[in-house]
Amino acid sequence: MLTLNYIKDNKEAIVKGLKTRNFSDEAIQVIDQIAELDVKRKSNQASLDACLAEVNLISKEIGKLYQSGQANEAEAAKAKVATIKQRSKVLDEEQQSIASQLDELLLSIPNVPHPSVPAGNTDEDNVVVTPWTSEVMPLDGGLPHWELAKKYNLIDFEAGVKITGSGFPLFRGKGARLERALINFFLDEATAAGYEEIIPPLLVNADSARATGQLPDKEGQMYYAEKDDLYLIPTAEVPVTNIYRDVILKESDMPIKLTGYTPCFRREAGSYGADVKGLNRVHQFDKVEIVQISHPDKSYQVLDDMVEHVKGLLAKLELPYRILRLCGGDLGFTSALTFDFEVYSAAQDRWLEVSSVSNFETYQANRLKLRYRDADGKKHLAHTLNGSALALARIVAAILENNQVEDGIKMPKALVPYTRFELIN
RNA sequence: GGAGGAGUGGCAGAGCGGUUGAAUGCACCGGUCUUGAAAACCGGCAUACCGCAAGGUAUCGGGGGUUCGAAUCCCUCCUCCUCCGCCA
Numbered sequence: 001m002l003t004l005n006y007i008k009d010n011k012e013a014i015v016k017g018l019k020t021r022n023f024s025d026e027a028i029q030v031i032d033q034i035a036e037l038d039v040k041r042k043s044n045q046a047s048l049d050a051c052l053a054e055v056n057l058i059s060k061e062i063g064k065l066y067q068s069g070q071a072n073e074a075e076a077a078k079a080k081v082a083t084i085k086q087r088s089k090v091l092d093e094e095q096q097s098i099a100s101q102l103d104e105l106l107l108s109i110p111n112v113p114h115p116s117v118p119a120g121n122t123d124e125d126n127v128v129v130t131p132w133t134s135e136v137m138p139l140d141g142g143l144p145h146w147e148l149a150k151k152y153n154l155i156d157f158e159a160g161v162k163i164t165g166s167g168f169p170l171f172r173g174k175g176a177r178l179e180r181a182l183i184n185f186f187l188d189e190a191t192a193a194g195y196e197e198i199i200p201p202l203l204v205n206a207d208s209a210r211a212t213g214q215l216p217d218k219e220g221q222m223y224y225a226e227k228d229d230l231y232l233i234p235t236a237e238v239p240v241t242n243i244y245r246d247v248i249l250k251e252s253d254m255p256i257k258l259t260g261y262t263p264c265f266r267r268e269a270g271s272y273g274a275d276v277k278g279l280n281r282v283h284q285f286d287k288v289e290i291v292q293i294s295h296p297d298k299s300y301q302v303l304d305d306m307v308e309h310v311k312g313l314l315a316k317l318e319l320p321y322r323i324l325r326l327c328g329g330d331l332g333f334t335s336a337l338t339f340d341f342e343v344y345s346a347a348q349d350r351w352l353e354v355s356s357v358s359n360f361e362t363y364q365a366n367r368l369k370l371r372y373r374d375a376d377g378k379k380h381l382a383h384t385l386n387g388s389a390l391a392l393a394r395i396v397a398a399i400l401e402n403n404q405v406e407d408g409i410k411m412p413k414a415l416v417p418y419t420r421f422e423l424i425n
Numbered sequence: 426g427g428a429g430g431a432g433u434g435g436c437a438g439a440g441c442g443g444u445u446g447a448a449u450g451c452a453c454c455g456g457u458c459u460u461g462a463a464a465a466c467c468g469g470c471a472u473a474c475c476g477c478a479a480g481g482u483a484u485c486g487g488g489g490g491u492u493c494g495a496a497u498c499c500c501u502c503c504u505c506c507u508c509c510g511c512c513a
Contacts, residue, residue, distance in 0.1 A: 059494040063443040
């Protein structure tokens with residue numbers, strides 16, 4: 001969330017940002033409500049502090065009175081404290097109510113979009129920044145991946161349905177091998193680019209989910225283990241970024257570069273039909289995530305680096321892709337600027353989102369309480385960024401569909417050392 | 426799962442109802458001394474909020490309670506350690 005000070009000092013910028021996100025004028029009034037509540041909060045806190053100070057002072061006197069045997073005077077002082085405490089109790093309740101109202105309002109404000117974020121309502125309005133990049137042109141048509149999966153016995157969707165339910169694919173044989181090859185390939189590439197590999201827990205507590213912004217606004221997206229009050233991670237971003245929750249870094253610690261492979265779990269209630277066919281949208285998928293914690297001055301350079309990294313992966317996989325700059329309406333709640341990567345699927349004649357690379361600036365860091373100390377010893381919020389490098393299920397779909405040759409499916413060269421086979425047939 | 430023990434500042438570690446936001450040591454920063462360094466000595470050194478400041482308030486694993494007053498007593502949750510049980 002945004003900090004109170006930022007909101008007070010940058011009202012214009014926030015209002016403009018909320019408009020980019022298509023917030024209504026009524027919704028934008030929260031900014032003023034927050035400012036008013038904050039004034040109330042300060043004056044109430046001052047009164048409360050004064051009360052408590054008085055109680056503390058008298059209590060010390062009572063101690064001295066008892067020690068010097070002046071019990072009567074002490075009793076009188078106690079009575080005085082009792083009246084003050086009645087007042088302080090009221091003030092305290094008031095303060096707690098103000099704090100929770102303020103918190104609720106603060107949580108309702110999304111991140112301020114970067115100036116380069118285009119206006120727009122839906123994914124139709126996203127701006128294509130890299131139109132088409134591929135050395136190989138895909139075949140026209142061909143079979144969609146769910147048919148290829150069946151033909152070559154790579155993915156058994158029915159078995160997944162029986163074992164768990166719809167949206168839980170079961171990979172087998174060369175399909176499983178391809179999945180594992182991709183995971184290893186992505187991790188090796190990230191490691192070569194200087195990212196430290198992490199294997200995090202797959203369940204997280206509410207504090208962690210809140211810190212990266214999944215709670216409260218995306219609660220319904222996560223699987224929840226009620227008995228233990230834990231959430232299945234929707235992305236490695238959650239556990240990996242939370243490593244640095246409540247941490248004060250040295251300036252020289254940054255940038256911190258982390259990568260992690262995890263399965264990702266998403267409830268994704270709602271949509272049915274062609275959009276969710278096969279691997280297009282599943283409840284469990286594998287993903288290699290890259291995360292960076294950056295100095296605020298460098299974060300946009302870091303974002304560019306991460307975009308370049310993802311470009312490199314897609315180039316090595318010889319997949320045709322385009323990059324989109326997300327418009328205000330499609331931008332994630334916590335993000336300031338996001339680039340989506342989409343891979344073209346000839347068989348389905350559509351673009352599949354395979355990566356999303358974002359700069360959250362201080363928005364996550366504020367919830368995380370992730371700060372660094374500058375040369376003068378002053379503390380500032382760091383910037384956090386992350387991106388998929390890459391999301392597996394759809395990449396598998398794209399590789400299968402785009403590499404159909406007469407006698408099977410040809411693996412991209414870069415992947416062969418990992419798959420140890422060149423052809424699926 | 427059962428039985429015990431423990432959680433205090435960056436680390437180690439005292440305090441176990443009153444002037445303790447917290448002794449002491451180490452680490453760290455500044456200074457004196459020195460040609461320089463070490464040693465020695467002097468000073469500084471938690472976080473958040475409010476305040477121009479002086480200063481005030483809160484925080485001794487989290488939450489709640491008792492009390493005029495809680496790091497200290499009670500309840501509860503969490504974490505760690507030891508032993509037993511179970512187990513990939």
